[in-house]
Amino acid sequence: MALEHAILVSLLEQPGSGYELARRFERSIGRFWTATHQQIYRVLKRMETDGWVSAEQIGQDGRPDKRAYSVTASGRDALVGWLREPVQPEAVRHELAVRIRGAAFDDEAGRTALIAEVTRYRADHEATLNRYLIGERRDFPEDAALDTGQRLQHVVLRGGIAYERMLLDWLDDVLDTLRRL
Amino acid sequence: MALEHAILVSLLEQPGSGYELARRFERSIGRFWTATHQQIYRVLKRMETDGWVSAEQIGQDGRPDKRAYSVTASGRDALVGWLREPVQPEAVRHELAVRIRGAAFDDEAGRTALIAEVTRYRADHEATLNRYLIGERRDFPEDAALDTGQRLQHVVLRGGIAYERMLLDWLDDVLDTLRRL
DNA sequence: CCTTGCTATGCAACTAATTGCATAGCATCA
DNA sequence: TGATGCTATGCAATTAGTTGCATAGCAAGG
Numbered sequence: 253m254a255l256e257h258a259i260l261v262s263l264l265e266q267p268g269s270g271y272e273l274a275r276r277f278e279r280s281i282g283r284f285w286t287a288t289h290q291q292i293y294r295v296l297k298r299m300e301t302d303g304w305v306s307a308e309q310i311g312q313d314g315r316p317d318k319r320a321y322s323v324t325a326s327g328r329d330a331l332v333g334w335l336r337e338p339v340q341p342e343a344v345r346h347e348l349a350v351r352i353r354g355a356a357f358d359d360e361a362g363r364t365a366l367i368a369e370v371t372r373y374r375a376d377h378e379a380t381l382n383r384y385l386i387g388e389r390r391d392f393p394e395d396a397a398l399d400t401g402q403r404l405q406h407v408v409l410r411g412g413i414a415y416e417r418m419l420l421d422w423l424d425d426v427l428d429t430l431r432r433l
Numbered sequence: 434m435a436l437e438h439a440i441l442v443s444l445l446e447q448p449g450s451g452y453e454l455a456r457r458f459e460r461s462i463g464r465f466w467t468a469t470h471q472q473i474y475r476v477l478k479r480m481e482t483d484g485w486v487s488a489e490q491i492g493q494d495g496r497p498d499k500r501a502y503s504v505t506a507s508g509r510d511a512l513v514g515w516l517r518e519p520v521q522p523e524a525v526r527h528e529l530a531v532r533i534r535g536a537a538f539d540d541e542a543g544r545t546a547l548i549a550e551v552t553r554y555r556a557d558h559e560a561t562l563n564r565y566l567i568g569e570r571r572d573f574p575e576d577a578a579l580d581t582g583q584r585l586q587h588v589v590l591r592g593g594i595a596y597e598r599m600l601l602d603w604l605d606d607v608l609d610t611l612r613r614l
Numbered sequence: 615c616c617t618t619g620c621t622a623t624g625c626a627a628c629t630a631a632t633t634g635c636a637t638a639g640c641a642t643c644a
Numbered sequence: 645t646g647a648t649g650c651t652a653t654g655c656a657a658t659t660a661g662t663t664g665c666a667t668a669g670c671a672a673g674g
Contacts, residue, residue, distance in 0.1 A: 254528055255660085261535045271622050284527035291661065293624060318622065332539050335532055336546050339554050342528060343631090346465035347435055349589045351516055354442045356582035358513050369520050376522070400614055401537035407610040408530045411603045418599040422592045429588040433581055436630085452652050472631065474654060499652065524661090 255295050256304070258285040260323055260331040263305060265401065267322035270296050283384075283412050296321060304330055348373065352426060367430050374423040381416035384409060436476050437485070439466040441504055441512040444486060446582065448503035451477050464565075464593050477502060485511055529554065533607060548611050555604040562597035565590060 262281050274289035299305045304327030307319040392406045443462050455470035480486045485508030488500040573587045
């Protein structure tokens with residue numbers, strides 16, 4: 253149970269509607285916590301019932317009403333309470349690793365197909381790294397004075413960059429290993 | 434739906450009981466796909482119904498019978514079929530990143546507590562890295578002749594090592610950033 | 615004009631995963 | 645001799661997450 257907390261952080265950084273949150277989960281927050289819009293709407297409802305967020309109905313011309321959410325004092329307390337709980341070990345789900353070990357039980361054609369898939373996967377992550385680097389240059393220029401929130405956002409982004417670089421190096425190792433089999 | 438496939442790979446590498454599988458998921462496979470024993474027993478039942486695995490009942494003195502599972506031809510086909518599907522983008526769930534960004538909305542005391550938590554988290558991952566390195570020296574000595582399966586297991590382990598090293602470096606960056614706030 | 619895509623919200627059905635509990639006897643150590 | 649912990653399996657209840665679908669109108673491009 254932590255989508256609640258990811259939403260609280262996102263809404264504290266910037267209030268917004270369910271739709272806007274879903275956008276952010278696709279772009280920024282979703283780098284380290286994925287969620288679909290269906291899930292976000294459901295959880296927002298629950299959070300509203302619990303008094304963690306409050307919504308302001310905003311009428312719009314020719315479009316459905318927008319419900320702009322912001323975090324209540326009680327929601328902020330809930331976040332602070334959670335922040336002080338011990339960090340849980342993460343549940344790892346690395347599909348590609350399963351596939352690589354599985355390749356031992358496939359034939360030549362299967363391994364060729366896997367090389368193609370890994371190559372495509374690598375290209376995706378190279379694109380992700382480039383998006384991160386562009387975002388870093390845009391949002392965190394070297395000489396800028398950053399506040400606490402921005403410094404924390406930056407260190408998380410540096411984590412994403414480090415992860416993608418590590419992954420690309422490892423994928424090269426994987427491709428090399430597969431080709432030499 | 435991919436726990437099935439992780440189990441197929443593990444049973445192809447070495448047949449065994451549900452209990453043994455749960456052990457392996459704690460140790461080896463669990464590095465990249467976590468699962469509890471309850472989940473493993475349930476999925477094994479389903480896989481047996483689907484004809485992907487077959488079980489041999491083994492009576493034991495003073496203990497419950499053990500059901501040793503092995504993969505059938507049909508299970509192997511199912512794995513090979515899955516291996517040729519495109520790789521899905523992984524669902525990222527990085528709790529620590531949410532906490533770090535959340536720290537912007539906590540006070541001095543909260544940030545001090547977070548530094549302590551990150552330090553503990555770092556120690557855990559340092560221990561994990563050391564276990565990987567010991568395992569690597571034990572299972573993949575430099576001059577050994579490795580078969581296909583072992584080479585693939587090794588490249589996956591190298592991925593785990595690269596990940597842990599990257600993580601430790603980043604956690605140092607995080608600690609430094611938190612201390613300078 | 616037609617198709618695609620965006621804003622904006624949500625229900626329903628299903629699948630997956632977690633948490634808590636239960637059984638049962640053996641081994642080891644204090 | 646009592647407590648802890650391991651082997652070995654599993655059910656039940658709950659929570660979380662995914663997939664498919666629905667509504668509704670506007671904007672932009674071919």
